[in-house]
Amino acid sequence: MLRADLLRSEIATTFRRWRTLVLLAVLAGVPVLVGVAVRIQTGRHAGGGGGPAFLAGIAGNGLFLVFTALAVTLPVFLPMAVGVVAGDALAGEAHTGTLRYLLVAPAGRTRLLCAKLVTVVAFCLAGTLVVALSALATGALLFPLGKVTLLSGTSISFGEGLLRALAIAGVVALSLLGVAALGLFVSTLTDSGVAAMATTVGLVLTAQILDGIPQLQAIQPYLFPHYWLSFADLLRDPVYLDGILRNLGLQALYAAVFGSAAWARFTTRDITA
Amino acid sequence: MIETRGLTKTYRGGRPAVDGLDLAVPRGSVFGFLGPNGSGKTTTIRMLMGLIEPTAGTARVLGQPMPGAVRQVLPRVGALIEGPALYGFLSGRDNLRRFDAADPAADPRTRSERVGRALDRVGLAAAAGKKARAYSLGMKQRLGLAAALLQPRELLVLDEPTNGLDPQGMREIRALVRELAADGTTVFLSSHLLDEIEQVCTHAAVMARGRLVTQGPVAGLTAAVLGPGGHGRLAVTTPDPADAVRVLKEHGLTGLRADGDRVTGELPEAPPDGPAxxxxxxxxxxxVRAGVRVRAFGTQRPSLEDAFVRLTGEGFDVAG
Incomplete structure (x- = not known):
């Protein structure tokens, strides 16, 4: 019973920080921007085509703004926000010196690391939900809602479309696990929160760039962003699980590898800050 | 209470920061831990608190090995290490609630009450709702102390607790330390202020360049270190210093020095079976019989500072 105490404090502390709230506000702003842009565009001339996936569908159905917003934020905004929170998780506490007081409390190193990991995962979920909900609200305000035409051509009811949107948000949140574990590991390496955040965000961008170079096909299946956009397969009928399962497997692998590395490092390092 | 054997810490590629330390802190003592900056005090404290793994040697705190028994030992220990560290975006009270939540042995049902009492004890109750980033250094120091006092502790480890406090604050903290010691808490107090150690400590240890120079009861320490003559110096202020030196010499005083109208000399040690x-x-x-006019006359007790300078030969400069 007492074990949850630290976790509750950790989550409350993280979500009370201005920085966390600003990150969430930025994430909430992206769907609004996309929605307003599409609305202005469709006012001038119908159709258009091109742009990110689902963009064309928004004008016909506001629910498509949820899919679009997640597709737009997943490559950059979401992993950057997660990188900031995860990178700062331990390094930031080391920088301000509060880490030593948590450890002599004694929080326990493994227990503290677990609380940090769960908090970062909670942030992944919160960030994704903020994008999805903001998109849903914007979509409902600016566009009509109704039956959803899937990528495979069949139609489903709005209610089922909503369920699929929820499933997509869940998959997107889980897609961020790799970044979360990577950021937490980087966070155990340094006593500077800023350095850890910058390194994590840098790694996210590097992985994205490498994933875009055709000559590097051999290593691409092992890059954490490689299967990210496979969540679109949830909009097929029947649902196409191959890419999604590969994505989740890869995220689990990253979480296991970098989670263990973070544990090995954090439980043995000297706390000199 | 604290016992180390050959405790050593060598950071990558340097000379040992702490070298073969054998420290013994008795239960119930107020133990002063003295040394110039860079002498290894903080590294020692971090090893005692399980933050740093020793390169060699062992440390036992409350009878259990550190860092192995961190979970059993640290809930009974309050610590202030290298100054306070706070969450600037949280209020003073919420800072304490957070540190208390980190202790698995702390009962959440009594948290508010214990936090309130700790704030009262360090005189911060009025500022408890203010964000910690708006605190002065002295207030931060007090909040750090309050965190160490969230539970009744058997041992308090206080690293420079009066740092950043004004004289009034220093007096209050010293009074608090005495009060805690009177309740039976063992206090391990590091400081570079010798008079502070002299005022509140029963025992002391002196570190220099990573090594323990001496340790023991404060009273015995000065005498032991300064050796014969360590009992005190006689000081006479007189317009006739030359005559005063002659008379005092006849009476067996040694090390006589005349500096202007001030003559000082060491009282001779009483031999076990000789004359008093x-x-x-x-x-x-x-x-007076010899016609020396005396303006002032008295004995000076040797200070811990005399002992310290004698021991380290370097005063309080940073060790290189």
Whole structure:
């Protein structure tokens, strides 16, 4: 019973920080921007085509703004926000010196690391939900809602479309696990929160760039962003699980590898800050 | 309470920061831990608190090995290490609630009450709702102390607790330390302020360049370190210093120095089976009989500072 105490404090502390709230506000702003842009565009001339996936569908159905917003934020905004929170998780506490007081409390190193990991995962979920909900609200305000035409051509009811949107948000949140574990590991390496955040965000961008170079096909299946956009397969009928399962497997692998590395490092390092 | 054997810490590629330390802190003592900056005090404290793994040697705190028994030991220990560290975006009270939540042995049902009492104890109750980033250094120091006092502790480890406090705050903290010690808490107090150690500590240890130079009861320490003559110096202020030196020499004083109208000398040690050493009252009478005019007369107790300078030979400069 007492074990949850630290976790509750950790989550409350993280979500009370201005920085966390600003990150969430930025994430909430992206769907609004996309929605307003599409609305202005469709006012001038119908159709258009091109742009990110689902963009064309928004004008016909506001629910498509949820899919679009997640597709737009997943490559950059979401992993950057997660990188900031995860990178700062331990390094930031080391920088301000509060880490030593948590450890002599004694929080326990493994227990503290677990609380940090769960908090970062909670942030992944919160960030994704903020994008999805903001998109849903914007979509409902600016566009009509109704039956959803899937990528495979069949139609489903709005209610089922909503369920699929929820499933997509869940998959997107889980897609961020790799970044979360990577950021937490980087966070155990340094006593500077800023350095850890910058390194994590840098790694996210590097992985994205490498994933875009055709000559590097051999290593691409092992890059954490490689299967990210496979969540679109949830909009097929029947649902196409191959890419999604590969994505989740890869995220689990990253979480296991970098989670263990973070544990090995954090439980043995000297706390000199 | 604290016992180390050959405790050593060598950081990558340097000379040992702490070198073969054998420290013994008795239960119930107020133990002063002295040393110039860079002498290894903080590294020692971090090893005792399980933050740093020793390169060699062992440390036992409350009878259990550290860092192995961190979970059993640290809930009974309050610590202030290298100054306070706070969450600037949280209020003073919420800072304490967070540190308390980190302790698995702390009961959440009594949290508010214990936090309130700790704030009262360090005189921060009025500022408890303010964000910690708006605190002065002295207030941060007090909040750090309050965090160490969230539970009744068997051992308090306080690293420079009066740092950043004004004289009034220093007096309050010293009074608090005495009060805690009177309740039976063992206090391990590091400081570079010798008079602070002298005022509140029963025992002391002196570190220099990573090594333990001496340790023991404070009273014995100065005497032991300064050796014969360590009992005190006689000081006479007189317009006739030359005559005073002559008379005092006849009465067996050594190390006589005349500096202007001030003459000082060491009282001779009483040999176990020899004649008693001269009574200062007799010396004064002798001076007056010899026609030496005395303006002031008295003995000076040797200070811990004398002992410290003798031990480290370096005063309080940073060790290189």
């Amino acid at each position: 050493p001269p009574d200062p009252a007799e010396l004064n009478a002798a001076l």
